[in-house]
Each structure stands twice: as structure tokens, then as C-alpha cells.
Amino acid sequence: MPQGSDTSSQESKPWYATWFDTQFYKLLYAHRDGQEALQLVDWLERDLNITPPAHVLDLGCGRGRHSVALAQRGFTVTGLDLSSQSLKDARLKAEQAQVSSSVTFLQGDMREALPTTFDGIFNLFTSFGYFVDPMDDRRVLDAVVQMMATDGWFLMDTLNPTWVVANLQESEEQSIPGYNVHIKRSLHVDRVVKEMHFEKHTTRTAVEGEDGVLEDLPEEYHAREEVRLHPQSWFEKHFGEVGLSIEVMAGHYDGQPFDSQMSSRMIFFCRKR
Template sequence: MSWYEEWFWSDAYTRVYDHRDDAEAEQLVDLIEHEIAPASGAHILDIGCGRGRHARALVRRGWQVTGLDLSEDAVAAARSRVADDDLDVRASFRVGDMRTPVCDGCADGVVNLFTSFGYFDADAENERALAAMATALRPGGWFLQDFLNAPQVAESLGASVYETEDGRTIHQDRWIEDGRVNKKITVRQNGHTETFQESVRLYTRSDLTAMYERVGLEVVALFGDYDGGNYVPDESPRLLLHAVRPT
């Protein structure tokens, strides 16, 4: 089993990233609304949608959303949450591999958020995933990818992080090797220990823009945070790329 299948399927994942919440999702969707301004009722694909926190925020703004994720548990959770919020009329979710196009030209916009990219060992497979996202866009459609800012990660990555709360201890060993940022995550609670891996290809801005060009996407703007701040290579916490599929 690949690391991302084991890790994203686990309850431990939600505990480690519980600070990535609905408020943060709304902040990122504010950026989409203000900077991209999709038309009312636009169809947006959320690739690597996880449990649907961004999808729910998108639907609340009046857009139609289709979410795709490899995790059956995550998709089930996303479906349940939009139903609980009475948002399921405008949202649907499916299980699938991001390397396979959802459709050909059916989407007004595609989002790929919270570093849901760079998981595969081979660059060709990561590019295949990006090509599938581009294929799903109609001509003139837009794309937003939220990724790590490689220079800032390389500068600031600490070797170890410890967190203790409510009897739960999370220990993360973190390092960069062979162009990937890696984590070994150990969760201890109630005398039980679980260990997981995380490994993401540390693509730079130039790596990604070259890849975009090869799959037929044109970058039109860069942002360095969820507030729409300018991208500063050594300082910005994130790298957000806004691109379009030319007509």
C-alpha cells in the first residue's frame, strides 16, 4: 500500500491536521471569489477533495462542485457532511485516481488544494495527474493549485516537532531527501502507538510552471498566501498558482 493510501485513510490524519479547519477553507475560497470570480453556478472540480471542507465552502458561494478523492472513507465523509449541511443538491463526490481525467472539458474551474499533489514517486506520474486536471477544463477555464513553497520549506523545515494535547502525543520527524520533503509521524494515545509516512515531491515554481506549459495551462497569477499576498520565494508560506486553459 502506498503511503498516501495508509495515511489519508487513517483517523490519525484528521488529528494531526485538525488545525486545517473550515475557517481556513473559507479564507482560501474568499481568494477564489475575489481574484478569479467564477460565474454564479459555475461547475468546479475539487481534485484531491479529502473530506470536503473546501468543496462545502465552494458550494456555499453558489457554485456546483464535483469532488474526487482516492479514499473511499474520505468521500463517504464528504457526502455525509454536505448532506448534513443541506448542500448535497449542488455537490457530488466520487472515488477515483487523480491521474485519470474526470471528464473532457466539462469544468469551468478546477482546484487542487492543500498540497494534494506531488505524491507519486515518478515525475511523469505527477505530470499525468496535472494533465488530467487540465483535460477536465473547458477552453478558457481556470485552475488554482495550492502547493508548498519549496524555498521557504527548505529554509524553515525543522527536524522534529512534538505536540501533546489531551493525552495524545504527536512526534514528527521531518527531512528533505532526493527532492522530496518527508515526514515520519508517530501518534501515541492511550498506550497505543501508530506510525505513518508522508512524502511529497518538493516542486519549485519553475518546475510547476514548466509542467503547466507541457500540459497546456498558462499561468496568469501567483499568490504567496491565502489572503492573496504577493509570492516571495524565500518568505511566502504557500505557492498558489492561478492558470487558465487557453481558448
Template sequence: MAWFETWFDTPYYHILYKDRDFAEAENFITLLINYLNIQKDSKIIDLACGKGRHSVFLNKLGYQVLGLDLSHQSIDHNKQFENSDLKFEVHDMRNEIFPEISAEKVDAVLNLFTSFGYFEDENDDRKVFQSISNVMKDNGYFVLDFLNAKWVENTLIEEDKTSKEGIDFTIKKKIEDQHVIKDITFNDDGKDYHFFEKVKLHTLDEINSYAEEFGFERVQIFGDYHLNEFDLETSPRCINVFKKKSDN
């Protein structure tokens, strides 16, 4: 199994990242939705939704939301939040979003907080854009919130240690073959564990070439979660806003 199929489905992944700033995330989503000017009751897919916090928040803002994630454990957890306008399904983002998952085309797809770049084969990356394009209305928006490769290279910390819920995590990072690799080791109840994360450092041009191939036009790039202007050297994020071209 690929690293993301095992690591994301463990309780340790959620323990390690439990202190993420959700207030900042919700503020970002609010700013983003206001920028996109998406009308209330529009249909939004939260692609790679994790434990659903952002899907729930989007639903509270007044949208019909479908949260999709590869992790069965996450989706099982999210089912408790479902209502008539909020649904969750297990889904691999490389696969077509079939009618039984989303019966109608959607107004926007959000892929947030570095939920892309996991695949070794670039054709898998292309499949993501293909599946999103196929499920989206003309003039709909696809937001790909990705890391800024140049900033990652400039700020890489090779080793760090952190303690969460009594577990001491050692995290080592390196850049190798255009990937940032994070090795995560720890001991719990006398047993040693080793997981890793591997994300391809896609360039702006690579991402844009995928988008254009499947009918998207990039209309904006933001550099952080406050929607400040993107700067290649100093921006921590590369938040791509794409618009689906009309077939007419």
C-alpha cells in the same frame, strides 16, 4: 500501497490535523473565487477534496461542485452533504476524469492545501495536469496551491511533539533527494504506529513546465492565503493560477 493510500484513509490522519484553520481556508477560497471572477452556477472540481469541507463551502457560494478524493472513507463521509449541485466520487487524480464522473467540461479545478507532489514518477505528475486539461473548458482556471520549496527549507523544524485526543504524536522532518519527509509516530491503546508523508519539493519551473505541456498558461502566483504577492524567500505558499489556453 503508496503512503498516501494508507495514511489518508486512517482516522489518525484526521485526528492529527483536526485543528486546521478552516476559517482561514474559507476566507482564502472566497478571496480566490473573487479574484478569478467565476460566475455563479459554474462547474468546479475540488480535486483531492478530503472530507469535503471546502467543496461544501464552494457549493454554498453558489457553484456546482464535484469533490474527488482517493480516500474511500472520506468520500463515504462526504456523501451526507450531497445535493443536486454537490457530488462526491472516489478518484485518483492521475486518472482521466471519465464522463460518468463529470459529464461536462468544467470552469475551474482547485487543488488546494498541498495535495500534489506525492508521486515518485514525474510521469504521474504529468498525468495530473493531463487529466485536468482534458476535463476543462477553454479559458478555465486551474489553481494549484502548493508549498514554497525555498520557504520549507528555510523554516524546517526537525522534531516536534503534539497531543490530540489523548494521543501523543512525534513528528520528525527532513529534506532528502528534493523531498520533504515527515515521519509520524505514536502509540494508541498499547500499539505503536508509524506513518510518513513524502512531498516532492517541486520548483516553480518544474510546475510551469508541466502546465505548459498540457495547454495552460500561468497568469499569477500568490504567496499566502491572503493573496499577497509571492516572494521566493519569505512566502509560505506557492499558489499557482493557470488558465487553459483556447484551441482557437
């Protein structure tokens, strides 16, 4: 039986409470950078007149790639995430980029509002739709509105369900440092599920990651991601109910207009009413 996610302690927790703290998450997504955030900032500055200095919240900041990119562009940034390991990595990334004075990382649950208001709030790269109860997603929006300044804005970036269903890649093989990864994707009612099975290379005795040799990793590991595919109509309904008005909807990080069939992303730019 594969080790790791099959332990009883992990089974008792939702996938998002454990996966982002693992070395396997870091290895699988080590190639990601902050380019999407830079493209978004270019679009905000060019077309929507959103410019630094502004105090912004990176909601579900993960390992800080977007927070750091935003700080480098002149924003004062607070990053909020549930994962302690991701926040540790984010603080190191900010230090290496010499923007530690401009970015603060906090651990917390995005369903609970911070006692601070922000000029703008980002929720990027599908950091939404993880919870079992869909009303928890609504609670996130309630918290967002509580944290927005009077004339504040909210930018949400998530998957376009129509595109996902039409373009679902059901199986994939990847090779990462020390491991082969077998990936299977499937649709379950209103969710897309990604199952990942890691098998260590037989020729390797240690796994070397971005921060050196990673010791004591198992021969095999299984992980799972699940994201609820809320349609455009869900966001329109719930944004309206919490007091958000959609000003612009884009389908790409550079601000290209949303196309319901061709766009892989749904990017909403909202203002507080």
C-alpha cells in the same frame, strides 16, 4: 514493534493509499477547517472575477472541507479523492452543512481524467507531489487540462520549496485525543518527509474522536507522509507544455503576491490556452 503501518499489507502500498483512511489521520488533522477555501473564493471573486454559479472540481478533496465551503458559497462542486473513508466523511460533512444537493463526491485517481468538463479546477492544500514517479505528477496536469472547459481555469496550491528548506521544523511534539504524537521532518533529495509516531496516553483506556469513541486502536502507530518539492520552474515548464498559462501567482490564500523567500505557499491561477 508499533502496530498499524508496519503490517505487510500496508507496506505493499504507497503511503497515500492507506494513511488517509486511518483514524489517526482524522485525529491529527481534526482542527482543519474550510477557511483557506473561503479566503481563496474571496480573492477569486474580488480580483479575478470568478463567481458562482460555476461547476468546479475539487481535485484531491479529502474529507471535503474545501468542497463544502465552495458549495456554501454557491458553486456546484464535484470532489474527487482516492480515500474511501475520506469520501464517507466528506458526504457526512456536506449533509450536516445542508449542501448535499450542490456537491458530489467520487472515488478515483487524479491521474485519470473524469468524462466531464469543469469551469474551474481546484487542487488545494498540497494535494500534489505524492507519487514515486515524478512523471505521474505531469500526468495529473494532463488529466486536468482534459477536464477543463475551453475557457476554464485551474488553481493549484502547493508548498514553496525555498521556504520549506529555510524553515523546516525538524521535530515536534503534539497531543491529540488519546495520543502523544512525535513528529520528525527531513529532506530527502527533492522530497520533504514527515514521520509520525503515535503513543497512547497511559491514563486513557479509550480514544474519543469527533464521531464518538474510537475503539480497537493500537497502543502505538507509525505513519509517514512524503511530498515532492517541485520548484516554481517545474510548474512553469509543465504548465506551458500541457497548455496552461499562469495568469497570477500568489503566496497566500488571500491573494497576497508571491515572494520566493517569504511565502510558504505557491498558488498558481492558470487559464487554458
